[in-house]
Amino acid sequence: MSRSQARLPDNRPRCLDAQAPTMIRRRLTPLSRTPLTGHIGEALHIAADRRPHQVITTDRPADTDPTGALARTYAQWAHAVDEAAGWLHELGVRPWDRVAVLKRNHFDISVLACAAARLGAVPALLSGAYGPEIAHPLLARLDLPFLVTDRAHLKACGIDPGTVTRLTERTVCVDGPQDRPGLVDLDDLRGATPPGPAFRAEDEAMIITHTSGTTGIPKLVVHSAESERSIALIESERWPVIGIRPSDLWAYSEPFWHERQTHNLLSLTAIGPRMLAISDPLAPSVRDLLVAHRPTLVEALPNVFLAWESMARDPARPFGRVREYINSFDAIHTRTIRTFLDASDRRMPIWLQAWSQSENGTLLMRPYVRWSVRRRGRRPAPTQSLGWPVPGFGRIRTVDPVTGEPTRRGEAGLVEIAQPGRCLAYVGEPERHAAKRDGEWWHTGDFGVINRLGALRIVDREIDRLPDGSAIELEDVLLDRLVNTTEVIVLPVAGQRPVPVVSTADDMPLDLEEWRQATAGLPALADPIQIRWEEFPRTGTWKVRRVELRERLVPGSRPHGHGSWT
Template sequence: MGVLFDECARRHTATTVRLDRPFDIAPDGGSTYAVDELAELVRTAAGWLAAAGAGRGDRVAIVKDNHWDYDLLACAAVRVGAIPAQISAHLSTAALEQLLKRLDAAVLVTSGGVAASCAEDGLDLVSAARATLLLDGYAPGALSLDDVRGQPAPAPRLRPDDDPLVINHTSGTTGVPKLVAHSTRTIIGQLARFESTRMPRIGVRPDDTVVNASSYAHGRTFCWTAVALSMAPRDLVILSRPEPDLADPMLRAHPPTIVEALPAAYVGFRPLTERLDNPFRRVRLFISTYDAVHPPTVRTFLNASAHRSPLWMQGWGQTETGPLTFRFHTRRSLTGVKGSSARHLGWPVPGRTRLRVVDPDTFEPVRRGHPGLVLARTAARCLDYPGESERWEAKRRGPWWNTGDIGVHHRDGHVSLLDREVDRTPQLSCLETEDVLEDRIPQAQECVVLGRTDEPPLPVVVTADGTLPTGAWRRAIRGLPTMQEPVPLTWEQVPRTGTGKVRRALLLEQLTGDTDRPGTGRWT
């Protein structure tokens, strides 16, 4: 990854990268780049890191505003032999402080705005690493770009394929995120190499315009960067801000043929499909990761495409494992199927992943078609949880990995997800109930069902104005298990992770003052 952009430039990769705003590491560099220009930017950043003191085996923490230059900085760190740790600035200051303590980084790369925001909450970022490099502004004790400019990039320093390559973190829906270490063999050799295969219908073509709207601090985009550059589409369009009005001009100027976006970004982009110049008309492949997308959203985008047979590819996996299953949706598979569940996650990747469902108490296998704790087996499993190795060991059972999810392995081999173990409740599947409610409540942007220990589940309905007519709710719950009266909220009132996932424990605490959840939480 340290020489990825150099190698693509030597192959004369003709991809043009188009940004919705300039990089934070090159604010005067414009919004359009050729691959050789990106290679030069990575080399320049490698010189900065070397001048700041990053060397072979050191950890380099990256905490900044959301943009694809997270991955450029990571590649620069790899180039000097260091281990990049990409951490979202969306995290709470308390969570960020804990992760930085676990890392004990040699260099921290951040921005003046992030440092100032943390200072207001009592965290001195400048002292969180042996050296701190500010991408903008000045702070006592920190290095500025003026202090490190002009340092030539050292020659690439390769490290063994099984050594740590990159550190990312989980979404953090259940509390402080876990740091996850991957090697070249796991995240590149197992995941990126497989995804770079030119498969019919879903492979990237030379004439494609690929759009990504993601959280670039996460491992998915580090892997995606390797894939996207090696597949060499005509255009790569990077959306760093999920707001539909900000993304709309880029989407209309460069109508995509492939879109990968966070589930929350798809929800935000739905109003764009109703405009006369619908920017999704050329899309042949939609890709969603991180979390399942509810059926109404999938239908909206498939119907917005003018392509003869567009596909929606839904992947389920974890930061620790990469994708474990895939499922494809078509217009026909979703047409007229009200109440269908996106929790049908598809089938394990043939020859690459295996799944086993066990009793959560005894870990004995359960019969097909019965719910249990899902274990996964994959060569792409992460190396460790840095700073929490005992937690990693607790989730490893020989070659099997405890996902912490409750699911069903059906007789035909497909897997359906019921709930996270910490959220499971005997009355119903919270996740499947959410799918049904979203299908039945047209004005709902999102539905969240929160399990309670000794009470019926508490439903939350997210709408544009934070209101929900009583009649709409009464019609929606016909035939469903008993729940409490719904709490209508706006999108902004719901606490979320950097990837847009609902922080269920925090939401429950905000609404009830109660932090007690029905599951054990042993494997979060």
């Protein structure tokens, strides 16, 4: 397909033709602190205008500038965006082109995204955690994107010369093409002069990211400047106690390709904190970096916090100054919250659990303090209660998965959310997007129970649910009761007992007597399967790919759920 064939008469690419209506919001209250733009192409420039000397420090050099400084001011990062816009324009990128970024995790992914959006192109940020079986379909859905990648992902994602020709308009390699035909060396583009900014209209597609893909090929999620700005309202607000402050030193360890990072960039225009951008949470240097910088605010993926538990007990107290922890995406384990709250030397540190989705941003929030997670092995796990929507902004309900009728408080049902900022489309899958919409309501794909106070207790993902009980609850309880475990996953298997899969610190053999004691009083489980932590198949957001794990360990088995809303 040629580029001309892929476009509509208004020059919009056919892959971005479908667009559903969405609610938008300009501010939460008349006194709210709000992001100053919804366009990521100018976010770092606006942040630099307001706080030119504020610093973002990375844990390693940028792949696009390997000799550059680790610590750069907002103004210097904005200049890096201008430089990258020049490279992309020299490559041939023009308005409405898609620019796929598939490279090693680093803050420079955000630089490339901002640069593409500054040209009026649509950045499509892809995780490098998957192989050719996922990378190729995602590239195909984007209809001949320009691709920015590196040597490691050329190999891991099977991007050979034929793939470059078939699936991309042009492909640039940030660390040299190794004499491969069809690739452009980034060094050949350096020094090009960027054109002036040409942002997409506020209601048009501005950025594409993707979901985690726990059950198959991830969905490519489209957002506009309007929808992103609506999502960023929650983070930008001056919340008492839990709000992010300009004085914070924010240690941030999230995937920079993820939707979460998009509205983070927008919030910088309003808040402007100092940041520590961690690209590899398992790198040995991270501990020394945290000790040296002593952050006051730490945000990471739930499973990154789990992997950091040993570091939280380090005598150097790398988390000693932390006043607030934030975990996004999913439920967090009780043991993990307890460990990190005890790692702070503050009188009353707080943990904010923010349940979110790529399609909608933050859905629910709930704070924790030390006393709320003090009891060990408690049922139901306190972290199953994910909290409440932002008052006056979001609404939540549960519905019967068969009839679609709302269920009563206290009854389990499929969770639906209604709030501003919902995504516009799934690229290449309009029917899938339409199936998850019910007017202003959106099917999250989760089962839960709303209590009489309006808080949601999550039960399970629909496809991962148990007929009686909750896999999420069992995992939290077992992890809390078995102190040497580093991961516990309970797999639902139709016609059989749920199968627990565990890993342990230093791969020590699981003590079966301890296991018997830990499972006392729990629903009957199959015998545990022990594997190494590295053997759990994970998404780019470190979630365990449960379907793949079940198929690997229990071949031929089926789940209880069917995944219609996944």
